[in-house]
Amino acid sequence: MLGYVATRSVYALAVVFGVSIAVFFLIRIGGDPSALFLAPEASLEEIVRFRHQMGFDRPILLQYVDFLSRAVRGDFGLSLRYDQPAMQLVLERMPATLALSAAALGISLLISVPLAILAASYRGSLIDRIGLLISLVGQSFPTFWLAIMLILIFSERLHWLPPSGGGSWQNLIMPALALAAYSTAIITRLLRSSMIEVLQSDYIRTARGKGVSNAGIVLKHALRNAAIPTLTVVGLQVGALLGGAVITEEIFAYPGIGRLAIQAIDNRDFTVVQAFVFLTAVLIVGINLTVDLCYGLLDPRLRKR
Amino acid sequence: MSTPVLEIRNLKTYFASDRGEVRAVDGVSLHVDAGETLGVVGESGSGKSVTSLSVMRLIASPPGRYADGEILFEGRDILKLDKAAMRDLRGNRLSMIFQEPMTSLNPVFTVGAQIAEAIMLHQHLPRPAAFARAIDMLRLVNIPAPERRAHEFPHQLSGGMRQRVMIAMALSCNPKLLIADEPTTALDVTIQAQILDLMRRLRAELGMAIMLITHDLGIVAEMCDRVVVMYGGRIVEEADVISLFDNPLHPYSEGLLASIPRIDEDVEQLYAIEGSVPDPADRSEGCAFAPRCRYAFERCRSETPVLSPIADGRKAACFLAGERLTRPAVEQVLS
Amino acid sequence: MHRSLYRFLHRFLRSKLAAFGLLIVATVIFAALIGAWIVPFDPSAQDIMERLKPPLWEGSEGIHLLGTEALGRDIFSRLVVGAQVSLLVGVASVVLSSVVGIGFGLIAGYEDRYIGRFLMALTDIQLAVPFLVLALAVVAVVGASLWNLILVLGLTNWVQYARVVRAECLVLREREYVQAARVLGASTPRILFRHLLPNVMSSVIVISSLLVAKMILFESALSFLGLGVPPATPTWGAMIAEGRNYIGNAWWVAAMPGLAIFITVIGINLVGDRLRDLLDPRLKQVEN
Numbered sequence: 001m002l003g004y005v006a007t008r009s010v011y012a013l014a015v016v017f018g019v020s021i022a023v024f025f026l027i028r029i030g031g032d033p034s035a036l037f038l039a040p041e042a043s044l045e046e047i048v049r050f051r052h053q054m055g056f057d058r059p060i061l062l063q064y065v066d067f068l069s070r071a072v073r074g075d076f077g078l079s080l081r082y083d084q085p086a087m088q089l090v091l092e093r094m095p096a097t098l099a100l101s102a103a104a105l106g107i108s109l110l111i112s113v114p115l116a117i118l119a120a121s122y123r124g125s126l127i128d129r130i131g132l133l134i135s136l137v138g139q140s141f142p143t144f145w146l147a148i149m150l151i152l153i154f155s156e157r158l159h160w161l162p163p164s165g166g167g168s169w170q171n172l173i174m175p176a177l178a179l180a181a182y183s184t185a186i187i188t189r190l191l192r193s194s195m196i197e198v199l200q201s202d203y204i205r206t207a208r209g210k211g212v213s214n215a216g217i218v219l220k221h222a223l224r225n226a227a228i229p230t231l232t233v234v235g236l237q238v239g240a241l242l243g244g245a246v247i248t249e250e251i252f253a254y255p256g257i258g259r260l261a262i263q264a265i266d267n268r269d270f271t272v273v274q275a276f277v278f279l280t281a282v283l284i285v286g287i288n289l290t291v292d293l294c295y296g297l298l299d300p301r302l303r304k305r
Numbered sequence: 306m307s308t309p310v311l312e313i314r315n316l317k318t319y320f321a322s323d324r325g326e327v328r329a330v331d332g333v334s335l336h337v338d339a340g341e342t343l344g345v346v347g348e349s350g351s352g353k354s355v356t357s358l359s360v361m362r363l364i365a366s367p368p369g370r371y372a373d374g375e376i377l378f379e380g381r382d383i384l385k386l387d388k389a390a391m392r393d394l395r396g397n398r399l400s401m402i403f404q405e406p407m408t409s410l411n412p413v414f415t416v417g418a419q420i421a422e423a424i425m426l427h428q429h430l431p432r433p434a435a436f437a438r439a440i441d442m443l444r445l446v447n448i449p450a451p452e453r454r455a456h457e458f459p460h461q462l463s464g465g466m467r468q469r470v471m472i473a474m475a476l477s478c479n480p481k482l483l484i485a486d487e488p489t490t491a492l493d494v495t496i497q498a499q500i501l502d503l504m505r506r507l508r509a510e511l512g513m514a515i516m517l518i519t520h521d522l523g524i525v526a527e528m529c530d531r532v533v534v535m536y537g538g539r540i541v542e543e544a545d546v547i548s549l550f551d552n553p554l555h556p557y558s559e560g561l562l563a564s565i566p567r568i569d570e571d572v573e574q575l576y577a578i579e580g581s582v583p584d585p586a587d588r589s590e591g592c593a594f595a596p597r598c599r600y601a602f603e604r605c606r607s608e609t610p611v612l613s614p615i616a617d618g619r620k621a622a623c624f625l626a627g628e629r630l631t632r633p634a635v636e637q638v639l640s
Numbered sequence: 641m642h643r644s645l646y647r648f649l650h651r652f653l654r655s656k657l658a659a660f661g662l663l664i665v666a667t668v669i670f671a672a673l674i675g676a677w678i679v680p681f682d683p684s685a686q687d688i689m690e691r692l693k694p695p696l697w698e699g700s701e702g703i704h705l706l707g708t709e710a711l712g713r714d715i716f717s718r719l720v721v722g723a724q725v726s727l728l729v730g731v732a733s734v735v736l737s738s739v740v741g742i743g744f745g746l747i748a749g750y751e752d753r754y755i756g757r758f759l760m761a762l763t764d765i766q767l768a769v770p771f772l773v774l775a776l777a778v779v780a781v782v783g784a785s786l787w788n789l790i791l792v793l794g795l796t797n798w799v800q801y802a803r804v805v806r807a808e809c810l811v812l813r814e815r816e817y818v819q820a821a822r823v824l825g826a827s828t829p830r831i832l833f834r835h836l837l838p839n840v841m842s843s844v845i846v847i848s849s850l851l852v853a854k855m856i857l858f859e860s861a862l863s864f865l866g867l868g869v870p871p872a873t874p875t876w877g878a879m880i881a882e883g884r885n886y887i888g889n890a891w892w893v894a895a896m897p898g899l900a901i902f903i904t905v906i907g908i909n910l911v912g913d914r915l916r917d918l919l920d921p922r923l924k925q926v927e928n
Contacts, residue, residue, distance in 0.1 A: 011761075018765035029781050036781060136913075140853070140905040142860050142877070145898030148884055152895070156888050202408040208363055209403070210396035210423040210474065214388075224413050236767065243770025247861055251884075261773065262865065265780040273777050281768040288768075300458040301412060 004296060012289045019281040024067050026277065027270045032056065036270055037080060076275035081267045086275040090257055094279070096166055097249070097256030101241045103172055104179035108237070111180075112187040119188075120195030120226075121218050131188055138185025143244050147178035147251040164253035175252045179244050183237045190233050194226040201225075228299050235291035239284045308380050309336040310482045310514045311360065316374035318352075318359045321367055329355040331538035332374075334612075337482060342508065342515040344529035344546070346522060346561065352538040353518045354404075357484045360516070361401050362391050379481065397427040400475040401484040405491055406468035410459035416470045417443070417455025420477055427478045442473035446503060465496035469503065476507060486518040501527060522565050526550060531618075534558045537593035540612055543620040554621040554629050556598045592623070600625055652914055661910025668904050672727045675720035680705070683721045683874055687712035692890040707892045709882060715893065718874040719900045725863075725875045726904065729790055730855040734848050736794025741801020742844060746832045748802065749809020756806070763799045771796050772861060779867040786869050789862060793855055800847055808840045842919040849912035853905045860901050876901050 027033040034051050042050075051057045054077075055066065070076070076086040111134075119131030154174060155163035165171050198204065199222050207221045246258030253259065257276055264272035296302050318330040330352045337343045345353045358364050360376055362383060375382045378399055383391060395401075403409045411419060420439035424430055430438065436455065443451035446469040459467055468488060475483055485504070489497040501524065508515060517528055525532055525546060532549050534542040534557060542555040553559040592598070595605040604624055612622040615630055623629070653659045676683075681704070691712040693704050706715040744763075748756035775792045782788050812818060818835050826834075862868040863877025871878060876897040883894025 011764075014761060015764045015768055018761060019768050022765060022769065026777055027781060029778065030783075136906065136909060140902055140909055142857050142864075142880070142898060142901050142905075144861055144864050145880055145894070145901065148880065148887060148894050149898065152887050152891050156891075202403060202405050203411040205363060206403060206409045206471070206474075207411065207422075208395070209361055209401045211392040211394070211426050212396075212422065213392060221411055225411070239767060239770050243772040246770070246772050246776065247865065250865070261776070265776055265867075268780075270781075273780070277769060277773055277777060280770060280773060284768045284770070285764075299413060300415075301460045 004302065005293060008289055008292045012285050015285050016282055019278060019285070020068055020071055021064070023071075023274050023278045023281075024064050026274065028060075033270070037268055039268075071278060076278070077271040079264075079269050079272045081264075081269045081272075086269075086271040087279070089260060089272055090275045090279050093255060093257045093260045096254065097242070097245050097258060100172060100175055100179065100245055100249070100254065100256055101238070103176035104241055104245075105183065105234075105238070107176055107180040108183040108187055109234075112184045112191060116188045116191035116195060117218060117223065119192045120199060120222075121214075123196065128192075131192055135185045135189035135192070138181045138188070141181055143178055143182060144247045144251055146181055147174065147248055150174045150178055151251070166253075166255040171252070171254065175245075175248045175254050178251075179241060179248045182244065183241060186233060186237060186240075187230065191226060191230045194229050195222055198222045198226045224298060228295065231291055231294060231298065235288045238287045242280055242284065309338045309377075310379060311516065312336040312375075312377040313356070313360070314375045314377070316356065316359060316376060317372040318355050318364060318369060319372045320369050328538050329369075330359060333535070333538070333540055335533050335540065335543070337514045337516050339481070340508075340512050340514055341531065342517060342529045344525035344532040345516060345518045345535060346520060346525055346532060347535035348520060351535040353535050354486055355538075356535070357401065357486050357516065357518050360484060361395060361399070362386075363401075393427070396423045396475070397478045398481045399484075400478070400480040400482075401486065402468070402471045402475045402488050404487040406464050406471055407491065409471055410467055412459055415456050415458055416462065416467075420455075420470065420474045423474055423477050438477065439473070442477050443470070445476070445507070446470070446473045447499075448473075464492055465499065468492060468496075468500055472500070472503065472507070476511065476513075479511060480513050482514045482516065484516045484518070487520070488517075489524065490519070490521070504528070522550075522561055534561065539593070539622065540620075541594065541622045543612070545618055548619060552630070552632075554615055554619065554626040555594075555623045556600050556625070557594045560597075648918070651918060655914050655917075657910050658914030661907045661914070664903060664907025665911055668723050668727065668907065671720045672723040675723060679714075679717035679720045681714035681717040683713060683717040684872075685713060692886060692893070694890070695892050695896075698892075706896045707890070709879070709893045710886060710890075715879075715896050718879060719876070719897060722874045722876045722879065722897065722900070723904070725786070725869050725873055726856045726859060726901070729786070729793065729859040729869075730852045732790045733793035733797070733855045733859075734851050736790065737796075737798040737851065738801055738844060738848055740795065741798030742805050742837070742840070744798065744802040745805025745840070746809060746836055749806035750813055750828065750832060750836065759802065760806070763802050766796065766799050771858070775858065775862060776865065776867060779862065784867050784870060786873075789859065789868055793858055797851060797855065797858075800851070801844065804843050804847060805840050808843060809836050812836050812839055846912060846916045846919055849908065849915050853908040853912065856901065856905055856908070 027036055030036070032051070033056055034047050034054070037054075038047060038050055055063055058066075074087045078084065079086045079089055082089060115127070115131045115134065119125075119128040122128055151163045151174065154161045161170050161174055162168075195218075199218075204217060204221055207217055212221065242258075245256060246261055248254070249256045249258035250262050257280070261273060261276045264270070264276065313333055313335050316330055316333045317328065320327045320329055333352070333356055335343065335345075345356065347353045355364065355369075359371065360378070360383070364371070371384055374384070376384050378394065383394065383399075386394070410416065414422075417436055417439045420442055421432065421435035424435040424438050425432060428435070428438075440451045440455045443455055448454050448466060448469055454462070454466075459470075462470065468491075472488075488504070489500050492500065504515070505528065507513075515528075517524070519525060529546050531543070531545050533540045534549075534555060536557050542549070542553065542558045544554070549558060550562065553562055591606040591608065592601070592610050595601040598605065610622045610624050612620050613626075615621050615626045619630075653662070687708070689712065690704070690708050691710055693708040693712075695707040695715075696705055698707070704714050704716065706719070708714055709718070744759045748759040750756075774796055778792050778796075779788060782792075813831075813836070818831060821831055821835055859868060860875070860877030860880070863875040864881045866878070866881065868877055869875050879897035880894050883890070883892075883897065886893050
């Protein structure tokens, strides 16, 4: 088990290292990064000064080593617009985004897990059809459109919820709902199909042969086995949620890192973009690492000593 | 004569399929007396496994349904029991071990916990006591270091070990009847012998009746008192083991016997029954075995023979059974 | 070959939902191919007098089926023409990502040791960066254009191909016929393309069909954020972005293009689901 944790952790570190390379080259894909930061009408003199100030005139390897050594300390340079450390800006907005993603994931799980269990236990029934419908419809909406339609209905027409802003629980409801749709669909679908598969397995027959009740079969014997493949997808959904949060936050003017990132892109504030991409990636890698380790708890076959 | 532990009367278990209703079990009657071991033999597709699953009421419905018949366990028709009463029986006075030891245990629970679950359900013991009893059961089935093994997961055990665990689980509540569906088929020969030894010993110690489903007549000879031979969802012959091996009345039983390898005879080639099991969806007139039978004649193809008593304790579903009972021993040797 | 294709289509259409999905897809393709010539209005013709007219069933006495937008342009006509960009981007980016993903998957599955590990690490790096974030950043750096959009979408969505193809190759390469080919001295490319590739095609088809749907959603999201195709071409995502400003008094401007996306994506998903059921029941394991 300890070896497993160690291997996975080292691998996660390697992935973060890879991400750092990607983030470094992100602003250099088009050649000279100065062009990104500066307005098109900048004079040659300004460009030269800026290049030197940012170190863009040094050898690329040196630039990367410098970038990495600072990134490790969380230093991505100053935001050109806000004149604050880029990472600090991102970190300040982080809690709001985490709250939003957690609320969305919570809603997804609250709907999808019971729905998938019922659908798999009563195949072909009404509840199964509802589950299939939700899993089809939920992944066919554009998230941002769903968000706008929620604003139309709950803010413009019914005046129940504020259309934008952050800070209170009312501000969280609509973004969380919009964000939850896709994950709900994916998790429902996957958990349903793995439940169905597990319910047909030999060990479920054994449990029935022992006299275990239906509830015991489904909740104790089947769910834990079906949860194993589903957990990976839940882990991957965290990435999708954080990505989706970008656009959802923009629509609801919700003060999280997604909105910050879009503003940064608009303002050509690429140090903030770099800090944002890197931090998001670290977060996702961390969550997937946790998921991997949870596997060990759920599935004893992975718990090698 | 006391009531048998299990008596099946005219059981019909059908399955819905794309090609119409499949009569997997089509009018089976048999009984198992207290302490007795009944062998149920036949090729795959003969309906023997469906019969055993029917007794446990583990046929999924849909697609399966019990179209007709009664299954009397200790005198009560279990087809009429409600779900809760049926669950009370399963794993308790009526239990079963399955074909596939490799996949029949839940991978995420320790074997001890899986045995203890049945004990907690039926004997209402608290968890620690149930677990202690589970360890006793592991010891009973000759698992070395049972205290340690009880805390292990199925993937840490070999196939033979897992089947021992299955047996321990099935016997944990002292069943009156144990249904064993091909308990050794998936195991290699030496392990097979050990498991059979174990079952014989436990039968003697615990005094339960066994219904042993197998395709292997060698196992029947070793384990059983009586045998029913199934073919195409029906019983074609019922006899005590010695009579069946001595003089099989149904040509299908004869074919099965002839296909066992024997060490006492130097046979050039092993006998195999020509043809294959009939398609259970296909229900035409006549004896289901007729197309493969070397003795078949006109009547066999137009009329279905019924299982009828031929001699004391012997039944067969063959028009020739009467003649075959009295034929001289020489003729029984196959060419 | 023809007959088996015909038989497959027959089996495919046995599901009414799938037939419905195919009908939607066919309609969208039709709209994209020749819609521009048959639409009732010039999709870019502005008419200030006719601006923000509601759809006909809302009691408007006008002549615009789904109403008009802020510049008086006919929404229906713009939707029909907008199908072009959605489909083009959807299909082209899927082709690109399948080429990349299959290539990586084949190599990683066949040469499991170093290259394989390295390529799989790449997929993990890719997965660690939320797609939308990466695409946004890259488009912001390289600039928005149709081809950049296809490039970005194509190069950021190959992971699923790579993983599935690799997993299948790891199984396939142990098969006797592959072993035999190797013993007989077949070159690695030959084994990859002659023996492995044909066997992973059914999974590839299923992934592709479902990925087209996702790509259309992604494209609309980027267009919505103004990072898609330049504004001269009508796209569904950009139409929603425009309509968003009028959500209070002209809901249809934002709602209609969203419905168009929704219906298109549902159609493609229905087709993809049916293909999955028919071609590869195991594939449900690897979805995301």
